[in-house]
Every structure is written in C-alpha cells, then in structure tokens.
Amino acid sequence: MQIYLPIAEMSVNVFLLLGMGAGVGFLSGLYGVGGGFLMTPLLIFIGIPPAVAVGTEANQIVAASVSGVLAHWRRGNVDFKMGLVLLLGGLAGSTLGVILFSFLRGVGQIDLVISLCYVVFLGIIGALMLFESARTIRRRKTAPGQRRKLHQHNWVHGLPLKMRFRRSKLYISALMPLGIGFLVGVLAAIMGVGGGFVMVPAMIYLLGMPTAVVIGTSLFQIIFVTANVTFLQAYFNQTVDVVLALMLLSGAVIGAQFGARAGAKLHGEELRGLLALMVLAVCGKLFFDLLVTPSDIYSIGVVR
C-alpha cells in the first residue's frame, strides 16, 4: 500500500515506513538515543530529498523523546535545571544551524556537509564508545567492585559562572552545558539528529553527571531543540513532511517501548559495544560514499 507524501512529493510504501520507524525506535529505546543518526541516512537512502529528511526527522524525534522522557521523569531521573541550561544553548545553536542549512542548500553543498558531519561525529563518538566499552568489559572481568571517586575534577571545574545542579550533585560552570547544548543544537539542525550521541558522552565525561540522570536530561533537552528545528525548518524551508513524520513515529514510539524493556534485561557494556559498532558501520558507509566515484558527476540542484 503506497502513501503520497505531500512535502517530499513522492509515494512510499506504508509498511516500509512503519517498519523503519519500529526498527529505529527499538534501537533508540534500547540505547536511550534518539535514533536520528540512523533514520536520516535511511530516509535519504530510500529517496527522500535530504532537506526533507532532516526536517521531518527532527519532528519525529520530538515524539520519540517525549515518550522516553516521561518514563525517566516518573523515576525522578531528570535534572531539569541542567536540562534548562542545555536547552538554552541548544535553541541558539539550532537556530544558527537552520540558517546555515538554508545557506548551504542554496549553494548546493548541503549533501556534502551532512555527509561530512556524519562521518566526523559518528567516527569520533563510535570510536570512543568502542574503546570505553572494551575497557569496561575488560575491567569487569579483572577487578569487580572498585570504589570510584564521586567525580574527578578537571579543567572544566575552573570555568566561571558556577551554578548548583542539585539533582546531578554538581557545582559547575554554566558555560560548559551552554556550550555543549549549542554544539548539539547546530548538529541537530544540520544532520537531523537529536544529538544525544554527542550529549550523553559529553555529560558523563565533561560535566561528570551521574549516569542515571544523563539519559533523561538529554532527552529533555532534545525535545526542545528538535521542536525548535522542526518549527524553523517548516517556517523557512518548508521541508517538514508531517505525513511522513506521522508514519515514522507511529512505528517508532511502539518500537521504543519494546526496546526500553529489552535494554533493561541486558548488560550495559555489551550493549554500548554493539551500538558503537553500529555507529561506526554507518560512519564507514557514509565515508566510503564520499570517496568513491559517483555514478553520475552531474546532479540536479534546488532552484533558489
């Protein structure tokens, strides 16, 4: 059964969209990430114009993140104050990101920039996660039950504008979360992701937040940043396809619930290792596509 997407201006199989949504939703529930970094390349792969894929995916991530954050909130695992600071940076970053996106689209370089951003960030994060999970698995086998310090102090703790974040048990400069939020906002606008895969490691290693609070707070920030991206992309570029988003999120919210349940039963370290491998696989494919000679060096652009 086909459905015609009004903004993307093409027909796609309904079951394909529901399946994609469910699959990516399952993975997002399993790992606590938005899933945008998998979905956007998948959408582009099935033929959706990249600009529409990015705008629509932001819309879908809003729904997935709301569904996720409510579960964490009920358990008290969201640091709202930290989330607020992060989202202030995120709103600024995503607004700049959408403007940058429009500009790049006008000069015909948006596809290249999206691919490069994916390759760079997925590569870095994937490699870091792989090392981290390998190290943790090895340490688990050799020395179980080591007591660690509450948090280690590094250069971050020397910055000005300190604020108290009670839920995270932190007394830290607000500049850091603002900066992280800003960077994540720019990425969200250009890549059509939630940014969780950058924010979660940053929160753990740069801010030193307790792991329990990290995912819920990150989802909280993602909701506002992706909502902002959705609004701006719809307003400036008219690239948000609500019908496509609805199809995807129908599958995704259901898949996410099953994924969260499955995630609770499995070991965290092995899971992170698998996610790292998946991230590196997507990164590798995109990198390869950039280097290999294209099938046609001529392509059609957008008329401005």
Place this chain on the structure above:
Amino acid sequence: MTRRRPVRRAVRYPVTGITLLGLVTACLLVPAGSARANSLVADLSRHLVAITTGFVGTDVLLFGATDDAGDVVVIVRGPARPVVVHRKSRVLGVWANTAKVTFDRAPSFYAIASSRPLAEVAPVTVLARHQMGLDNLRLELSWLKASPNVARQWRAGLIRNFEAVGLYRAEVGRVLFLGNRLFRAGIHLPANVPTGTYQVKVFHLQGGRVVSAQTTPLQVSKIGAEAEVYDFAYQNSAMYGLIAILVALMAGWAAHMAFRKA
C-alpha cells in the same frame, strides 16, 4: 485639363506581368494543409490528473482520427521550469559539487509516442524543429560560458538525471492505428510527476512533413488532503510548524500512556 502623362508601354506590361506572376506563385505556395487544416482531431480521456493520497502514477488515454493516411507523433511536455545542475569533482579526495549551471526553461516532464520509428517518420531537420525525441529537446543555457561541447555535457547530465527518476522517457511509445484513421496512445505518468499544466502535442505527418498539429492541455494537480497539507505548509508555515510539533508531543505522550505499567 492636364493630360496625364501616359505610362509607357514598355514599363506597363512587365509590371502587370510581374504582379500576376506574384499572385499565381502565392496561390501555389499556400500549403495544401491549410485547406485541410482539420485533417487531425485528437482528445484525451481526461484533462485532469488528481494526485491524491494513494497516488502511484496513472495512465491517460489519447485518441483521435486523421483524414488520410500518415504518421502520428504525440509529445507530452510538462511545464517548463528553471533547473539547476551541479557537477562534482574531486576536492582533497572527496567528491564535492564544484560547478553549477542553470537551465532557464527545461520541461519538467517529457514523453513521446509515434506510430512508426521516428527515423522513418521524418528527416532529422523536421524532428529537430519540432523537438521530437529526447535527442532533439532544446535545452538552452542562460549564458554560454563554455564551448558547445561542454554545454552538451551539461545538457546530457540534466537529461540523464531526469531519465533516472522517470520524468524523461527516451523510449518512444507506440501510437496504435485502428484501421487507417483512428489512433490511440497511452500516456503513463509516474508517481513523482510535478504539478502544473502539461502540453500534449499531436502531429500528423505525411511524407516526412508535418501537415497538421494539435495541442491539448493536461492538468496535473494535487487534490484532497495532501494538497491541503502542502498548501498549508507553504502559506501558513509558522502555524504548520507549531502543529507539527504539537502532533509529535501528543503522539509521544499517547505512546507513553498506552505502554505505562498500571
């Protein structure tokens, strides 16, 4: 009374003669077709293609009749629009768009059907004049900065890309003659056709010359829910954005409520 100077006989007869010769030549040169301007009639099974929710492409039937034998060629052209073409080259190992060209007016859709192979129907000059066949499609560049060879490569790039998505069809379809006069041709529009007014041109050729032609319009429009979503997105962009967010928020909340442990 002043007598008019008589026109000399030596001048009068040649003038009259030339005038008469001119009139006769004019009569002979008037194309025979104009006397039979209605030697071709054609129409479409429908003039409106509505793109609705389950649109997967559609077929429109063209039918008609000719007064005498000959060939019929049908060309379907989508509305002409400006098209930007990019060309990639290797920059620091990575393939990136490095050159750009804008074609001011390129048809957004092109399909052709003929009763016999085009080469047998008319000579190349006639085919080129009426833009019959993808090779004869006139795609002009707004400015020609490079040699004709390079311009041809840009043009070929545009045609190849449009062919790849199914908007240009190089293969010539069949115009079927039923008997000697009645003909029909099926026009297939794929799912991704652009909206607008299409021109369906029907040519009647005899002896390699176009003796009659007719143009009939075909309207392709989005109708129904999809059209309203599209119009709303473009006309009330801000409200559309807010509604998109609202829908996502509600869907996320609904999913959470549906799966919440009692």
